[in-house]
Amino acid sequence: MNDDIFVSAEDGKVRIIAGRNRTTGKVVFPMPQGVLEGDYERIELPSEGTLWTYTVQRIPPKNPPFVGVNSPDEYQPFAVGYVQLGDEVMIEGRIEGDPDSVEIGMAMESVAISFPTGDGAEMTTYAFAPANGSKS
Amino acid sequence: MNDVYVIGAGIHPFGRHEGKTGLDIGVDATKLAVKDGGIEWGDVEAAFGGSSASGNADAVLPRMGLTGIQFINVANGCATGGSSVLSAYWAIKAGEFDTALAVGFDKHPRGSFNPDPVKNGKPKWYGEIGMMLTTQFFAMKIQRYMHDHGISKESLAGVAIKAFENGSRTPHAWRRTPMDMDTVLNSRMISDPLTQYMFCSPSEGGVALILASEKKARELGRTQVKLRSAAFKTRPENSFEVFSPSLSVERGETPTMLAARAAFEKAGIGPEDIDVAQIQDTESGAEIMHMAENGFCQDGDQEQWIAEGRTAIGGQLPINTDGGCIACGEPIGASGLRQIYENVIQLRGQAENRQVEGARLAYSQVYGAPGLSAVAILEKG
Numbered sequence: 001m002n003d004d005i006f007v008s009a010e011d012g013k014v015r016i017i018a019g020r021n022r023t024t025g026k027v028v029f030p031m032p033q034g035v036l037e038g039d040y041e042r043i044e045l046p047s048e049g050t051l052w053t054y055t056v057q058r059i060p061p062k063n064p065p066f067v068g069v070n071s072p073d074e075y076q077p078f079a080v081g082y083v084q085l086g087d088e089v090m091i092e093g094r095i096e097g098d099p100d101s102v103e104i105g106m107a108m109e110s111v112a113i114s115f116p117t118g119d120g121a122e123m124t125t126y127a128f129a130p131a132n133g134s135k136s
Numbered sequence: 137m138n139d140v141y142v143i144g145a146g147i148h149p150f151g152r153h154e155g156k157t158g159l160d161i162g163v164d165a166t167k168l169a170v171k172d173g174g175i176e177w178g179d180v181e182a183a184f185g186g187s188s189a190s191g192n193a194d195a196v197l198p199r200m201g202l203t204g205i206q207f208i209n210v211a212n213g214c215a216t217g218g219s220s221v222l223s224a225y226w227a228i229k230a231g232e233f234d235t236a237l238a239v240g241f242d243k244h245p246r247g248s249f250n251p252d253p254v255k256n257g258k259p260k261w262y263g264e265i266g267m268m269l270t271t272q273f274f275a276m277k278i279q280r281y282m283h284d285h286g287i288s289k290e291s292l293a294g295v296a297i298k299a300f301e302n303g304s305r306t307p308h309a310w311r312r313t314p315m316d317m318d319t320v321l322n323s324r325m326i327s328d329p330l331t332q333y334m335f336c337s338p339s340e341g342g343v344a345l346i347l348a349s350e351k352k353a354r355e356l357g358r359t360q361v362k363l364r365s366a367a368f369k370t371r372p373e374n375s376f377e378v379f380s381p382s383l384s385v386e387r388g389e390t391p392t393m394l395a396a397r398a399a400f401e402k403a404g405i406g407p408e409d410i411d412v413a414q415i416q417d418t419e420s421g422a423e424i425m426h427m428a429e430n431g432f433c434q435d436g437d438q439e440q441w442i443a444e445g446r447t448a449i450g451g452q453l454p455i456n457t458d459g460g461c462i463a464c465g466e467p468i469g470a471s472g473l474r475q476i477y478e479n480v481i482q483l484r485g486q487a488e489n490r491q492v493e494g495a496r497l498a499y500s501q502v503y504g505a506p507g508l509s510a511v512a513i514l515e516k517g
Contacts, residue, residue: 005261018382029382030259053283055275056328057266062250065263080272082383090383094265099328104283115265125265 005030006126014110014126015044016091027089045085051106052090054081056099067117083108083128096129107131140228140363141353144173144346145480150464151310153340158190161342162241163199169344174356183207184223185239186216188468193239216240218472218502218510222366224347234352241342242467258379273378275327278421285436287424289329293320294442295420296334296462303463305490310339310465334420339465343473359517361483367398371507378505392429392509399511407431411495412482414475416503417460430501454492472502476512483516
């Protein structure tokens, strides 16, 4: 994953990098690259937020584009959701931990996770994890 | 401006058809529509058509006859069929042509679609980590909607049960076996809260429609179904759409709300005037949310509507009378045209045991990625 998606923060958390449009003020993720880059100011989002909605990917996604282990015997379902970070934007990401205990409104924090890929390597990505002690 | 009539309608049954290509299916539908319209292929002056997985739709030309007519290939996601018919409508309304064909067909491989992130303007990692799935979007949208508006999973199942019941009465439907609440709720969970039988599946099918000017329709004595209004809108700012790595906290309107409003305004009628509706049901949640987005009820009222059977055949507003995408499956190029085909059959009074009695105004709405919606309102002539 591109280095400019997130940076490490304290306590094992990460800060996700977004872009603020210099004209409209609108915040988008990921930070636009290429010809659009100059129109955006690079900002780091807060590490803590609230879960707005989610689902669980119960069946293995197809490869391509998914690179994780997706054989029917070894596939591990994971939750995906939108977490509001700050006052302006919600970010879509995978949710760490037991997918069956996820609930709308949970306090979440941004983290980095690594998952095994189908070819035996590992991929690192930003993700969200329930904040310490949070149930909802 | 000319009034526009739907004079011919042809469908190739949806489902799985071994030994037939998508193009074969499209040609069959086109032949049926031309015959149904009481014209010859040589009378068709313009054509618009689309297919997502079966090549360019204009490949029907060598099979139908190379008459030199204009043929414009249309590609607009799940709204491809709706876009084709709207293009034909505007061409005739403008007075440029007296007859036009709208055709759509497809044949998709089994299993869910697996779109390429980069082709959709998203970073490669978005697909690599497992977020490039339309099913996740539909599930997350209805999950929040259920939380905000008190919709139960039994209502989700209710939509699917109605779809299979209507499908069992429809010759062109794919899944024609009624199903009970337990079977739907206990089928394999695909993407919470949506189970296998709440989702439509990629399938095969083809539909063709012949549209004509008022002058031509009168000449042929085929004025049974008039296309009263049509509108097409793309997503406005802050609409929650598929493949969005981020969303604004501010929630806005949807393309369906915009298209519905525009179509009703052009027709000079309101949602309460509609007798039968075909609305996009990619899965149960989409039908529920589209009931409100199209203006048929308030957010949250769906719970009561479904419990009381108001959207079933015989109810106040029958919805997806042929079983919709859930029972017919989704051949991308053909789905929006199937909705209009079903409305034509309903307005002609040819729908047999799924007939909505006294139907005079029929509504259809198709929705597609990356966030567009097409609405057509038909009227009995």
